[in-house]
Amino acid sequence: MADLPNKSVLVRTWFGDDRAWESLVREVLTPGKEGSLASTTLVNDPEFEGLSPEALKAKHPGGAIVSFLADEITLTDPEHPILAVRVLPPQDYDRGDYKPFRVVPAELSSVDTNINDANLDWEDFANRVDTNGIYRGYAEVRESEQSALISDWARRAPGHRVRTDPEAAITGAKRAPAPGEAEPDPLA
Structure with missing residues (x-):
């Protein structure tokens, strides 16, 4: 399996629809409301097909707190909700459950930047998901x-x-x- 970079990544794990991936990439590369872009590296390699959140954590070389998966749900749902995964190994000071949550592409930059730069905590986003488990931004x-x-x-x-x-x-x-x-x- 190919190596991942030691920074935040968005890994494609389902290869059933290339057009859906291309659409997601366009959305991710569109500046957010504040004009910001995610600094996430896009990984489009069939070697990562079926990669689970646990496998991403094990495979990630460090350098990021959160990374992302574009799985079958992401690429078949019209909203393209991306799976956010905490990849930082457990720390002595950890105080919570870092259950993955989904984020709409328009908010990927906010989640990526704020968690990886330690401006906000995992819970600041995970506790604001809707009933479908999707983070849509603070305005929601x-x-x-x-x-x-x-x-x-x-x-x-x-x-x-x-x-x-x-x-x-x-x-x-x-x-x-x-x-x-x-x-x-x-x-x-």
Whole structure:
């Protein structure tokens, strides 16, 4: 089996549809919302056909915390949800389960960059997957999480008034006053 580079990789593991792979590659190479691209190396080698997450962990030479698999699910689902796999060997300080999760191609750059640069932890993404186990970005935070985020922010800043508008709490957007409602005092 060919060697993998010692950095983040996206390994094709299913070879049943070349056009699906080409489509995925175009999506991955399209800059994200912030204009960023994943620094993931694309690996398109039939020697990796059927490579499992466990085999990727064992085969990965290090240098990355997360790498990715383009398996049959990735290449047959219209959204192309890529499998994110923690490839960093277990550390003494590990405190959680690093179960693989899927990520839409538009968010690959965010997951790759933030986890591999240690800006965010595995859980920051894995805990925000939808009911299908797919991470779609922070903009897709479920409403049930919005209240939890607001409460968490309130605990961190005692004595500060917390806005209860979930959209504003997540995006920073200001809510327009309702008809007949006065504009809020910006100094309050």
